[in-house]
Amino acid sequence: MGELFIGLLHYPVTNKRGDVVATAVTNLDIHDIARTAKTYGVSRYFIINPMRSQIRLVDRIVEHWIAGYGAAYNPDRGRALSTVCAVEDLSEAIRRIVEITKSEPSIVGTSARKGRKTVDYRRLRSMIQEDHVPYLLLFGTGWGMTEQVKDLCTYMVEPIQGPGDYQHLSVRSAAAIVLDRLRGTEDERSMS
Amino acid sequence: MGELFIGLLHYPVTNKRGDVVATAVTNLDIHDIARTAKTYGVSRYFIINPMRSQIRLVDRIVEHWIAGYGAAYNPDRGRALSTVCAVEDLSEAIRRIVEITKSEPSIVGTSARKGRKTVDYRRLRSMIQEDHVPYLLLFGTGWGMTEQVKDLCTYMVEPIQGPGDYQHLSVRSAAAIVLDRLRGTEDERSMS
Numbered sequence: 219m220g221e222l223f224i225g226l227l228h229y230p231v232t233n234k235r236g237d238v239v240a241t242a243v244t245n246l247d248i249h250d251i252a253r254t255a256k257t258y259g260v261s262r263y264f265i266i267n268p269m270r271s272q273i274r275l276v277d278r279i280v281e282h283w284i285a286g287y288g289a290a291y292n293p294d295r296g297r298a299l300s301t302v303c304a305v306e307d308l309s310e311a312i313r314r315i316v317e318i319t320k321s322e323p324s325i326v327g328t329s330a331r332k333g334r335k336t337v338d339y340r341r342l343r344s345m346i347q348e349d350h351v352p353y354l355l356l357f358g359t360g361w362g363m364t365e366q367v368k369d370l371c372t373y374m375v376e377p378i379q380g381p382g383d384y385q386h387l388s389v390r391s392a393a394a395i396v397l398d399r400l401r402g403t404e405d406e407r408s409m410s
Numbered sequence: 411m412g413e414l415f416i417g418l419l420h421y422p423v424t425n426k427r428g429d430v431v432a433t434a435v436t437n438l439d440i441h442d443i444a445r446t447a448k449t450y451g452v453s454r455y456f457i458i459n460p461m462r463s464q465i466r467l468v469d470r471i472v473e474h475w476i477a478g479y480g481a482a483y484n485p486d487r488g489r490a491l492s493t494v495c496a497v498e499d500l501s502e503a504i505r506r507i508v509e510i511t512k513s514e515p516s517i518v519g520t521s522a523r524k525g526r527k528t529v530d531y532r533r534l535r536s537m538i539q540e541d542h543v544p545y546l547l548l549f550g551t552g553w554g555m556t557e558q559v560k561d562l563c564t565y566m567v568e569p570i571q572g573p574g575d576y577q578h579l580s581v582r583s584a585a586a587i588v589l590d591r592l593r594g595t596e597d598e599r600s601m602s
Contacts (some may be wrong), residue, residue: 246438246580249580250582250583253576253579253583254579254580254583255579255580256574256576257570257572259571259573259574259576292426295578296577298576338507367532379595380449380450380594380595381595382449384489384490386447386449386487386490387445387446387586388441388442388489388582390442390580391477391583391585392582392586393587394579394583395587396592397572397591398570398587399590399594400573402570402587403572403573409519
């Protein structure tokens with residue numbers, strides 16, 4: 219079974235107007251997505267942000283929950299946050315994955331729009347299960363990842379779509395849904 | 411098709427020690443779950459909190475996004491927040507559902523532990539699709555809903571379980587996963 223990694227990208231992403239920007243880390247992006255990552259057996263959750271001060275902020279929050287007061291107050295939170303690793307760019311995330319797994323990851327992007335390289339969940343689920351290469355699943359903050367990042371991805375997952383036309387989930391909710399679709403327990407997934 | 415409603419319960423819920431407490435509304439519980447609700451065609455998202463000041467807070471936040479400055483800044487957010495309705499207790503939520511649909515809802519609880527009345531996602535999904543009664547899906551804040559609330563539920567959904575033993579998702583992530591399992595588009599759900 220291929221190891222699964224996830225990354226939350228704060229740069230380069232687009233804003234509402236389509237400009238390329240860096241976004242700020244938010245506390246609940248760390249906690250919610252780490253808890254989801256831990257639930258679905260993700261090996262490491264990379265928080266990708268080019269600002270040194272933002273990386274230090276993530277490290278301080280993680281430290282509080284895995285070794286500080288938070289560790290005694292709520293050890294379950296520490297178990298989730300121990301998956302978190304703040305890195306300054308996508309290449310550093312990839313380098314860390316290669317260090318851990320000794321192989322280059324397949325990079326899978328997420329987007330609210332269908333495009334080229336889109337692969338459905340069923341197929342991606344079995345690829346992750348059967349392949350020996352690691353997978354890095356990338357989520358964009360802001361208004362989503364840039365075309366330049368999408369170009370680096372081997373695959374893009376299908377956009378998440380409900381019964382209507384509203385497609386503006388938070389990145390925290392999108393990460394939860396995508397990981398459940400890719401790693402949720404089998405008997406609960408057979409609901410076609 | 412039965413209409414689907416959701417409720418986020420702030421009282422009565424338990425804390426870490428098992429005491430019955432009221433929790434505070436958090437801004438991202440409003441936004442994230444409203445965006446998920448809108449994505450999956452939920453008719454109304456009840457925020458259930460006994461404190462008048464908390465209800466006023468929710469009303470003010472919603473107002474900002476559907477009529478205030480937020481409505482011009484990001485209209486998509488307003489569309490999601492227009493599903494939000496703050497009520498003081500579960501009976502008021504039920505009363506509102508009866509007003510809207512002219513029938514009593516089946517109440518479905520959520521829990522991290524399997525117990526009596528547990529129904530699987532596949533069955534619940536088709537019940538909601540085929541029944542003419544409305545469904546109210548309840549999520550607990552804090553350490554989850556009390557036994558007294560579970561007693562009021564007709565059904566409980568299966569706990570969400572990943573490949574490991576970690577079961578501490580945020581309520582925002584749990585709501586996203588449960589709604590995707592119950593209402594996600596069909597072709598992406600057939601992945602057994």
